Amino acid sequence: MTKKKMFLRMITASLLRRRSRMLIALLSIAIGATILSGLVTIYYDVPRQMGAQFRSYGANMILLAKDGEKLTTDSLREALAFIPEEQLVGATPYHYIRLDMTSRLQSFTTAGTDFAEAQKISPYFSVEGEYPQADKEILVGREIADTIGVKVGSYIQLTFRPSVTVNENASDDWVPGAKLSGSAEGFNAGIVVVEAELDAEGKIESISIDASSQTPEIGGQVESDKNFQTRFIGKTLPITLGEDVDAVSGATVSSQAVVDALNNARSIVKGAAAAERSGYYSVAGILVTGGEEESYVYMKLGELEDCQPPPCGFLQMIAAFLWITPEL
Numbered sequence: 396m397t398k399k400k401m402f403l404r405m406i407t408a409s410l411l412r413r414r415s416r417m418l419i420a421l422l423s424i425a426i427g428a429t430i431l432s433g434l435v436t437i438y439y440d441v442p443r444q445m446g447a448q449f450r451s452y453g454a455n456m457i458l459l460a461k462d463g464e465k466l467t468t469d470s471l472r473e474a475l476a477f478i479p480e481e482q483l484v485g486a487t488p489y490h491y492i493r494l495d496m497t498s499r500l501q502s503f504t505t506a507g508t509d510f511a512e513a514q515k516i517s518p519y520f521s522v523e524g525e526y527p528q529a530d531k532e533i534l535v536g537r538e539i540a541d542t543i544g545v546k547v548g549s550y551i552q553l554t555f556r557p558s559v560t561v562n563e564n565a566s567d568d569w570v571p572g573a574k575l576s577g578s579a580e581g582f583n584a585g586i587v588v589v590e591a592e593l594d595a596e597g598k599i600e601s602i603s604i605d606a607s608s609q610t611p612e613i614g615g616q617v618e619s620d621k622n623f624q625t626r627f628i629g630k631t632l633p634i635t636l637g638e639d640v641d642a643v644s645g646a647t648v649s650s651q652a653v654v655d656a657l658n659n660a661r662s663i664v665k666g667a668a669a670a671e672r673s674g675y676y677s678v679a680g681i682l683v684t685g686g687e688e689e690s691y692v693y694m695k696l697g698e699l700e701d702c703q704p705p706p707c708g709f710l711q712m713i714a715a716f717l718w719i720t721p722e723l
Contacts, residue, residue: 484515
């Protein structure tokens, strides 16, 4: 009998003679793995569930502008003046706009706020890292962080691109011979960028589409399918999908993004200043709430005050206060 066979025979005999001990050891390992799995679940899920429960209470007051009107910081201060100072727990404005991450052709809703007051309003917020303190620091929601693959300490480039959020007076730039550039949100929040040139009659003479943010085999066809691009040649802006041009089969969202980008398109010369409004921001923390806040990027309110041209996003005030019943 060889040494190998002898060794295997000894091991097998040992296990058979001590079956009860072996079963106890395996049971112990299974119990330990189950407990470890439960602890991991508690560690990750409980904070999210608690945050979702706390969110259901909400703030005492949310101030929004009337339809067709704008809310200003002065009007917010006037509204807060009606709440006794000793009863006010905290109040902070949220200024929402869309910012582009140019390196990934992604667009996100970005909120400018006062982080010190925001912590009073939403003490249940869980932050991996810390709240932004210095300039050019941002707080990124967990959903966005997972999408673009950033972590605490990462740097991302964000660009103020009014053409995505503002579609007013774009036709002023649709003059004969103009070179236009526009962008719009496509599938999965990816940005589709379109450049076009108008002929002497103001009709589209040439078009270039960047849809690298879309799925290559579906949405990416709006860029690779030359037949789709030729459908725009000779058309006059604005364009309606399904009437002026047909969508790429199976890629309606991306096709609509191309049309929206064209209808948003502005003169490249006039839009150069807006395109230069970008900067690198450091991720100070990752926000985990279990709610929709995880799909936003947050920065200091002052970082967004120079957004041009107006109107730019919208402003709201969230306030929490204590109602104190006087003694009878």
